[in-house]
Amino acid sequence: MIVAFVLNGERTTARVMTPISLLEVLRDDLGMGGSKNACEQGECGSCSVMLDGELVCSCLVMAVDAEGSDIRTVEGVSSGGFLHPVQEAMHRAGAVQCGFCTPGFVMAAIDLFEHNPSPSKDDIREALAGNICRCTGYGAIIRAFEDLAGETR
Amino acid sequence: MVETNFGHASPEEVVVLRRLDELTEWDGNRLGAGVTWRRIEREGPKAFAQAARTVGSPQIRNAATVGGNVGTASPAGDGLPFLAAVDASIDLASSDGERSLTWDQFFTGVKKTARRPDELITGVRIPEELPERQEFAKIGVRNAMVIATVCCVVTRRESGETRVALGSVAPTPMRARRAEEMISSLSKPGESDLAEFARLVSEEVSPITDHRSTEEYRRHAAGVLARRLLERCLK
Amino acid sequence: MTTRTARPATDIEGLIGDSPLRPDGVSKLKGEFDFAQDLSADQMLWGATLRSPHPYARIVSVDIAPALAIGGVHAVLTAEDVPGRARFGLEHPDQPVLASGTVNYWGEPVAVVAAEDQRTARAAAQAVVVEYEVLDPLVDMEEADRRDEVFRRMRIRRGDQGVIGDVVIEGTYEVGMQDQAPLGTEAGLAVPDGSGGVDLYATSQFVHIDHEQVVASLGLRPDQVRSHPTGIGGAFGAREDVNLHIHLCLLALHTSRPVKMVYHRAESFTGHVHRHPARLWYRHHADREGRLLRVEARVVIDGGAYASTTSAVLANASYFAVGPYKCDSVAVDGVGTRTNNPPCGAMRGFGAVQVCFGYEAQMDRIAAEIGIDPLEIRRRNVLTTGDPMPTTGQIIETPLPTMEVIDSLEAMPLLGNGRSDDPVHLPGGTGLTTDAAHVVSGVGYALGIKNLGFSEGSDDYAQARVLLTGEGAIVETAAIEVGQGLVSVLAQIARTELGISRAAVRHVDTSRIDSAGSTSASRQTQVSGGATFEAAANLRRRILETFGGDRLDDEGVWKGDERVAPMSTVLDNHWEETVTFRHPPTFESDEDGQGVVHADFAVAGHRAIVDVDVELGLVKVHRVDTTQDVGRALNPQAVRGQIEGGILQGVGLAVMEELIVEDGMIKNPNFTDYLLPTILDAPEVEALLIEKEGSWGPYGAKGVGEPPTISSTAAVVAAIREATGTALTRVPVRPQDIALSDH
DSSP: OEEEEEETTEEEEEEOOTTOBHHHIIIIISOOTTSOOSOSSSSSOTTEEEETTEEEEGGGSBGGGGTTOEEEOGGGSOBTTBOOHHHHHHHHHTOOSSOSSHHHHHHHHHHHHHHOSSOOHHHHHHHTTTOOOSSSTTHHHHHHHHHHHHHHO | OHHHHTTSOOOSOOOOOTTOGGGGOEETTEEETTOBHHHHHHHSOHHHHHHHHTSSOHHHHHHOBHHHHHHHOOTTOTTHHHHHHTTOEEEEEETTEEEEEEHHHHEEETTEESOOTTOEEEEEEOOSSOOSEEEEEEEOSSSSSOOOSEEEEEEEOTTOOEEEEEESSSSSOEEOHHHHHHHHTOSSOOHHHHHHHHHHHHHHOOOOOOSSOOHHHHHHHHHHHHHHHHHHHHO | OOOOOOOOOOSOSSOTTOOOOOTTHHHHHTTOSOBGGGOOOTTOEEEEEEEOSSSSEEEEEEEOHHHHTSTTEEEEEOGGGOOSOSEEOSSSOOEESSOBSEEOSTTOEEEEEEESSHHHHHHHHHHSEEEEEEOOOOOOHHHHHHTTOEEEEEEEEESOTTOOOSEEEEEEEEEOOOOOOOSSOOEEEEEEOSSSOEEEEEOOSOHHHHHHHHHHHHTOOGGGEEEEOOBOSOOTTTTSSOSSHHHHHHHHHHHTSOEEEEOOHHHHHHHSOBOOOEEEEEEEEEOTTOOEEEEEEEEEEEOTTSOTTHHHHHHHHHHTSSOSBOOSOEEEEEEEEOOSSOOBOOOTTTTHHHHHHHHHHHHHHHHHHHTOOHHHHHHTTBOOTTSBOTTTOOBOOSOOOHHHHHHHHHHSOOOOOOOOSOGGGSTTGGGOOOOGGGEEEEEEEEEEEEEOSOOTTOOOEEEEEEEEETTEEEEEEOOOOSSSSHHHHHHHHHHHHHOOSOEEEEEOOTTTSOOOOOSOTTOHHHHHHHHHHHHHHHHHHHHHHHHTOSEEETTEEEETTEEEEEHHHHTTSOEEEEEEEEOSOOOOOOTTSOSOOOSOEEEEEEEEEEEEETTTTEEEEEEEEEEEEOSSOSSHHHHHHHHHHHHHHHHHHHHTOOOOEETTEESOOSTTTSOOOOGGGOOBOOEEEEOOOOSSSGGGOOOOSSHHHHTHHHHHHHHHHHHHOOOOOEESOOHHHHHTOOO
């Protein structure tokens, strides 16, 4: 069947078979390879996208359920050659090592800052608790967003 | 979705529930099955909100629903002990009509419920008037995204009526009724009463040993948690 | 090898000592960076693997017909389809490409399939019918030792073997099986070139060794296979061994189509090697002042079904079994066993992690026995430059600032760490299990030592090529970037030596450059950095000689204040310099384990502060502070990243990470039950870098990737012991170990 939705601001359609996940459709059919498949169980956050304004794991969303939805992926957060402030903050803080978890963190952090422009360190940690990083030990990631929170204060 | 991602399930027909408005209604004491843990974390009664905060991760809480957890009926479901503590009931609907089961009628075994294959969980009913004191706690080996080793809800009313519900220590969420009876009759339990209370809870649970924990630890931890939550209620 | 002082200060950004923005940062942040899992090719097929459901069984029959009958399936291959060498292996080619005769571990590959899409390929793999005669697996490492099922035995004897101490402390310790669990799973794409050869793009730490093994098993000429450095989502040792590489090339050549394969998470856990679980026995002898008189150790590590790097891991564990301490009477016996458990191999720390847990526990016990504090006993036994290694007798020639590590670690203030009575900060976190009244705190220290580079006579080298072009300096290399920041550091070295502001690393495949060796053993900064340094320095010298100048920069060649050649003239020539860098040689040890075995050493110390809810056995690791011997921090931000990441892996081993293997089968090959630390589990980290020049690395730099993992685990457990008084002789520590202990 064909599902239609808005993807990063553009109307998009995809032919999907149930029960394929939204993650699979994004990566394999729509060329949106930024969202990553690292566990397919919703345990790592590397597939995080915004679905109707809510941060979710796209590996746990059935693609047919995306019909009529508004979806934002990492590919849609920067524009005109400029990084989103979240991306800029991570870049400066050295919060990117292998980069596999990075798109997921970008989406989760954007979700955080959109709901809470001045998060405390505890807010940052709890909001990112669903995103696993194996390389950085999270130190630089926390510093990136503390810096950003300080700037937006 | 986890099952289908790994190819263990391949449904031919799928009904999408996410946008059925009726299912996301939250009307006083009745939560539609589609109410997410995120909403419960923000708006729910105290111990239910505390439990919601520990469900999965922010991503999971935005999508996972009370109906989903109830339908999955995992013995470790974080939100289920609260439902047991307040004697919630579960609403079911099918083309033949509707019915409502109490939580202990509904949960029948490990990941087993009394829901018939043609029934949809439409909502969860909790009492209008909830106990003033209610506390939740959950033990896990790490601080986020963790399956409960033991979780517990204790509620207490001015009258002394105490409820103790636990998860991960039996095939279904359970109530420690002997411990409840013992402590409910005491208006100002002392040190030895609390110790006895904890002991009764430990005795009543029937945990297993698995790759996450041991029977011995779960039994011990159940008593400790129940006691601590009761002490918080008594403060 | 002499060290060079840095080039005089210039306006260039991104010199050594700076922390320039990562060149691949933007593409990774935008999700545009191509990891192996993101690659595709026209007409691509998907591969999948059928794995053994038994840890030990005889293969009675294999029927591939049901799989071939599935629509969309292009190939089903088994052992008889391997045209060349039937076995592969990093050190010894003992592992079958595809099983034949017997399967020796749960998950061993038996057949591979290529099909039109991944779902079909996986379904087809499951459709292959294999009849097994289930056999009784050998799963206990002690039993394997008794049966002499071993990959290697180590024997180290140094000094007078009759020494007995006034204080004798004996202990046994156990380290569970940790997994590297990089976030990116195994993935790759193999593209046949139409003339019988193939190009391989796969997750790897060492493309030249993959190339070697692919060539051997495919029976091809070396020039027919090209292995390309490819984007990889972390490694930590899991990607040194071949896993899908030969399978992919087999399928690609068999079908004449590009073939892609991506392991799902459970398959990834099953499909790569793990950290060796270990059992350690120690007997430490000391005098009444706590000076070590003799150390006896028995180290048993379980290599699982195939050799992988067990031989080298065992050697490392044995050579570092005493730790960074002087001792002139040492006896170490080590064994790396062969069982039907999942194969084990390299994981960050490579044997030195396991023994550190043992020897640091012992040092604390000696201190307690004689009544001195944990840092004092370490001070009294410090191993430093000029001393002989306690195990091998090798005189330590590199700067080894062990005393300074201890002193500066002690001097780090015990910072108020923002800990309040908010449950989020207490053990149990948002689980609300714990009130402040239930908490006891503890502080623990540990030191660790690690070799840098390969040892025991390995011909350890790296080739790099530096070119000066219209785009600036290009460093060509096959050295793999796994996230550690090598692409930054090599460019920084090129900029510094050439005086050119634009510099970038260009990864090239095995046909275009010689090996850079593995990205492991904390070696790339030193060896690939060393090659880059020499190549850039040589290039600069040649350019200056050619134009008679004494300085080079973006504008061209200068002599004094006069520009003698503009850059456009310089670039009329082709400038390229290739260097193969070898560090000072190492040698195999003799029959007593004596010899110049290691290329370099680094020492680090950790201090952990924990809160423990003893009644429930829950631990909150608040801080792990560290001082680390880094030689020279070429990129301080990247060094800090390695330290914080490594410390958290150490914390994981201390309190939550273990692959549970029962009867040879992994019970928790998923992220639900193999628990990786989340951001809520991460401690605060304060890191002090100790820079002492003198090592052979460029500018005196030492590798920094592994030292953070060596003693962080031991420090955390030491802190828990201090808080609870519980002996804790096994990691990971589980709640019941604390809550239900008899102390």
